[in-house]
Amino acid sequence: MNVKQDFDFRQGIVLEPEVSDFPLLKKAPFIDEGTDPIDPSRYYSPKFMAREWDKMWSRIWNFAGFSSDIPDIGDYFTYDLGPESFLIVRTGEGSVEAYYNVCQHRGRRLVEGDFGSVADSFTCPFHGWQYGLDGSLKQVTDRETFRPEALCGDLGLKRVRCETENGMIFLTIDSSAPPLKDALGIIPEHFAPFDIPKMKVVKEVTVEWPVNWKTAADVFYEAYHVHVLHPQITGAMDDYNVQIDLYDKGVSRFLVAFGRISPRWLDQESLNDDLKGMLSVAGLDDADFTGNLSSVRSAIASAMRSKFEAKGHDCSSYHDSQLVDSWNYGIFPNVQIGIYPEGALVQRWRPHPTDPEKCFFDVLNLVHPELAGLSPRDAYLDWRSDVNLDKYTRPPRQILRTEEEQRSGLGLVGYQDYENIIKVQPGMRSKGYEGVVLCEQESRIRHYHTEIDRYLSVS
């Protein structure tokens, strides 16, 4: 194995050590969050789950979805979180509102579908009460049969705060939460180069997993397992020399080099099939490639730059690394977004309404319409580059119910992660297990757990 023997956790890994003038590559200063094992009870305790809901989920900004999914006035989608369901509605050209998805008459869930569009009102399927896009109660069926005092309160839909940042819609239940920008920390600055409002969701899958949401999140917050669980991808991905940056508010990121062989890969000399595959997506014939292995990334980057520019996409603000590598951001507490000029890969974990040992896992793939089919990262991100964006219709949320559906819907890497975490969850309950021990390659895990603790410690 060809890994560094002199790893210095205070310095960590810098992806592009030679580059000092590209602000978004800058390594964040080291944050010491200690080495204590994490108490396993937080992965199964109903009490911990209840505290998490009251003190964290009810107070944070949640990533709900994308504004490109509700382009026209009256378009809506639903977002379920724990015991709640929310309705997110386009109410005007630049305005989006969110409501609890619950009718104020007898409490029925108002909207059942994942997506839809209404002309100007929502009608409850139980007794037909109608609500305007602004949430106001517009019509009560047989109003004359209600005594006036029964209808005297505010019976409009209950509103939750909702804000949009670069095409990403967030909501919070907490009316006194600080503004979204405060919660996102560095995210707006780091996502600014990418035109997310233009990107289209080309795939969305949801699966219920028999694990706590953090058991699921943990596996996506480290690349330490990649060489064991996903050895098939290490031919063109450096899973060891990963730049990890921890930021304020529980935000963190990975910068993972693609087009570079893992130091754990046996053959360090040959242009392997995975590297050839990346060259070929970039339009480069491996037979003509005369550079050495260390120049594969820059060759891919410059080819992608020309391809993107030929499509009229200005690439002047991108570093080569943004055209080749994986830039994966974790927005506290439960969503990771790999962000690229040509699209985005979103992975999200949501708590189950009642069971601490279940969760929902969502994957959304987005493609920039001008750059569809041009991703050198395709093979690694299970990306749908073949989608026809000229005749775009938003694909439905697909619920993966069987093992077979998971295998095809999540792709091999996601399925390998699933097969693994279902064997981690029982370990959390074992009397023979004392706590989660983490190396510095797993520091993003500790970082988001530390932020959870911060929320839970507030009285």
Ligand code: FES
């Ligand atoms: S519950 Fe909605 S109209 Fe009766």
Ligand SMILES: [Fe+2]
């Ligand atoms: Fe994995």
